[in-house]
Amino acid sequence: MIKGQVNISGQFHGMEEREHYLVRNPANTEEIVASFPKLKREDVKTAIESAKNAFKLWSTKKPVERSQVLYKASQIIESKAEELAILLTKEEGKPIADSMFEIIRTINLLRFYGTLITQEAGRVIPSQDNDTFIFTRREPLGVVGIITPWNFPLSLPAWKIIPALATGNTVVWKPASITPTIGMELVKIFYEAGLPSGVLNYVTGSGNEVGDEIITNEDVDGMSFTGSLEVGKDINKKVGNRKRFTRLQLELGGKNAVVLTKNGNINLAIEQVVRSAFGVTGQACTATSRFIVPEDIAETVLNKLIERTKKLAIGNGLDKGIDMGPLASQEQLDKYLYYVELGKKEGAKLVYGGNRLVNEEFKRGYFVEPTIFDRVSPDMRIAKEEIFAPVISVLKYKTLDEAIEIVNGIEYGLVAGIITNDPKEMKAFMENVKVGVVKINKPTIGLEPWVPYGGVKSSGNDVYKEMGVEAINFYTTIKAVYQGY
Numbered sequence: 001m002i003k004g005q006v007n008i009s010g011q012f013h014g015m016e017e018r019e020h021y022l023v024r025n026p027a028n029t030e031e032i033v034a035s036f037p038k039l040k041r042e043d044v045k046t047a048i049e050s051a052k053n054a055f056k057l058w059s060t061k062k063p064v065e066r067s068q069v070l071y072k073a074s075q076i077i078e079s080k081a082e083e084l085a086i087l088l089t090k091e092e093g094k095p096i097a098d099s100m101f102e103i104i105r106t107i108n109l110l111r112f113y114g115t116l117i118t119q120e121a122g123r124v125i126p127s128q129d130n131d132t133f134i135f136t137r138r139e140p141l142g143v144v145g146i147i148t149p150w151n152f153p154l155s156l157p158a159w160k161i162i163p164a165l166a167t168g169n170t171v172v173w174k175p176a177s178i179t180p181t182i183g184m185e186l187v188k189i190f191y192e193a194g195l196p197s198g199v200l201n202y203v204t205g206s207g208n209e210v211g212d213e214i215i216t217n218e219d220v221d222g223m224s225f226t227g228s229l230e231v232g233k234d235i236n237k238k239v240g241n242r243k244r245f246t247r248l249q250l251e252l253g254g255k256n257a258v259v260l261t262k263n264g265n266i267n268l269a270i271e272q273v274v275r276s277a278f279g280v281t282g283q284a285c286t287a288t289s290r291f292i293v294p295e296d297i298a299e300t301v302l303n304k305l306i307e308r309t310k311k312l313a314i315g316n317g318l319d320k321g322i323d324m325g326p327l328a329s330q331e332q333l334d335k336y337l338y339y340v341e342l343g344k345k346e347g348a349k350l351v352y353g354g355n356r357l358v359n360e361e362f363k364r365g366y367f368v369e370p371t372i373f374d375r376v377s378p379d380m381r382i383a384k385e386e387i388f389a390p391v392i393s394v395l396k397y398k399t400l401d402e403a404i405e406i407v408n409g410i411e412y413g414l415v416a417g418i419i420t421n422d423p424k425e426m427k428a429f430m431e432n433v434k435v436g437v438v439k440i441n442k443p444t445i446g447l448e449p450w451v452p453y454g455g456v457k458s459s460g461n462d463v464y465k466e467m468g469v470e471a472i473n474f475y476t477t478i479k480a481v482y483q484g485y
C-alpha cells in the first residue's frame with residue numbers, strides 16, 4: 001500500500017495527524033492501492049498562502065526558464081511511462097493501453113505548452129498617433145485553484161496545470177478522492193524537474209471541505225473545475241457570491257450522440273460507436289451514449305451493434321487484450337444499475353447486457369456488461385441524462401433535420417458525431433449541432449492537446465476553452481500599454 005502524501009509549500013507530508021481514507025483497486029476491491037489524508041480547511045488555507053508567496057518568484061521567471069521545467073518533467077514521465085500506466089490502471093481501472101494514452105497526452109501537453117510559452121507574449125497594435133507605440137502584455141492571474149474528476153486522473157489535470165504553470169501562475173490542486181495516487185506522482189515529477197517550492201500545492205480530501213475552501217478563499221484568483229453539472233452549478237453560485245469577481249472555468253457533463261446516415265459506412269459506425277460507448281467503460285465525458293440511426297435500416301444496424309459488442313473482452317485492465325475494465329467505484333456501479341432499471345421502467349427494450357458480472361473472475365471488482373437499449377425515445381430520461389457508464393441508447397429518425405433535432409434536444413452540448421460520406425450532410429450537421437466538438441467519421445472519444453476543447457449549454461460555462469493555444473487565454477489577463485516617445 002502506498003502512503004499518500006499531500007504537498008504544501010513544496011514539502012510532501014503524510015499528515016499523520018489527519019484522518020486517512022483508503023483507495024481501492026476497482027478491479028479487485030480487496031487490493032488497497034493507497035491511503036490518503038483528508039485535509040481540513042486550515043491545511044488548504046496554508047496551501048493557498050504558500051501558492052501566494054511562491055507567485056512572485058515563479059511569475060517573474062523568464063518563459064524559457066518555465067519551459068525548461070516543463071520539458072524536464074516530460075522527460076521524467078517518459079522514463080517511467082510504464083510504471084505510471086500500471087499505477088493509473090490499478091487506481092482507476094481503465095485498460096493499460098488507455099492509461100498509456102493518458103501518459104503520452106501528458107508528455108505532449110508538457111512539450112506543447114513548453115514551446116508555446118516561449119512564443120506567446122502579447123501583440124503590437126498600430127496607434128492612431130505618430131508618437132505612440134501600443135502593445136499588450138499577457139500576465140498570469142496569480143493563484144489558480146484546480147479541481148478535477150477521476151476519469152482521466154492524469155491527463156485532464158495536466159491540461160489545466162500545465163498551461164497554468166507555463167504562464168506563471170501558482171496552483172492549488174485538489175484531485176478526485178478516488179484517484180489521488182497518480183496525481184501525487186505528477187506533483188513529485190514537477191518538483192523533481194525543478195519547480196520552485198510552493199508553486200504547485202497538492203491537497204487531498206473531500207469536495208465539501210477541501211474543494212469548498214478553494215472555491216471560497218478570497219486569495220484564489222482563478223478556478224478551473226471539471227466534474228458533474230450538479231457540483232459545477234453549486235460552484236458557480238459560490239463564486240458569484242465572492243467579494244470580488246473571479247475568473248471561473250467549468251467543464252461539465254455530456255450526453256453525446258452519433259448520427260449514422262444512409263450515406264455512411266455502417267461497419268465504420270459500429271466500430272466507432274462501440275469504441276466510444278464502451279472503451280473506457282463509458283466513463284469519458286466524450287463517450288457516445290446515443291446512437292441515432294435511420295428508421296429503415298435500424299434493425300440491421302442494431303444486430304451488427306450487438307454482434308460487435310459481444311466480442312468485447314472485459315477484465316482487469318492490467319491483463320493483455322482487455323477492451324473494457326471495471327467501473328471506477330461503488331457509486332458508479334450503483335448509478336449504472338439504477339439507469340438500467342430506469343430504462344426498463346421507461347419502456348425501452350434492453351437488448352444486450354444490463355448486469356453486474358459476479359462470477360469468480362469478476363466478483364471482487366465493479367465489472368458490468370456493456371449495455372444496449374433499443375426503442376428509446378428522445379423524451380426518456382435514459383436518452384437525456386448523463387449515465388457515465390457503458391450504456392448506449394439507440395434512437396431512430398426519418399430525416400437528417402429530425403436527427404439533428406434529437407442531437408440538440410438535451411441540456412448538454414459537448415460532442416456530436418456523424419457517419420456519412422455525403423459532404424452536404426457533413427456541412428448541415430456541423431453547422432447545426434449545438435456542441436463544442438464535432439466529429440465526422442471519427443469516434444466521439446479522442447482529443448488532441450493542441451486543439452481547443454470545451455462544451456456549450458450545460459456542458460460548461462464556455463467562457464474559455466481548454467487545451468490548444470486558447471487555454472492560455474484563461475490563465476492570463478491582458479494589459480494594454482500605450483508608450484509615448
Ligand code: NAP
Binds near residue numbers: 206232252253459
Ligand atoms: P464530481 O462529483 O462533480 O467531482 C469532481 C471534483 O469536484 C472532485 O474532485 C470532487 O471531489 C470535487 N467536488 C465534489 N463536491 C464539491 C464541492 N461541493 N465543492 C468543490 N469541489 C467538489 O464529478 P466526478 O464524479 O468526479 O466526475 C464525473 C463528471 O465529470 C461527469 O459528469 C463527467 O461528464 C464530468 N467530466 C467532464 C469533462 C469535460 O471536459 N467536460 C471531462 C471529464 C469528466 P471528491 O472526489 O472528493 O468528491
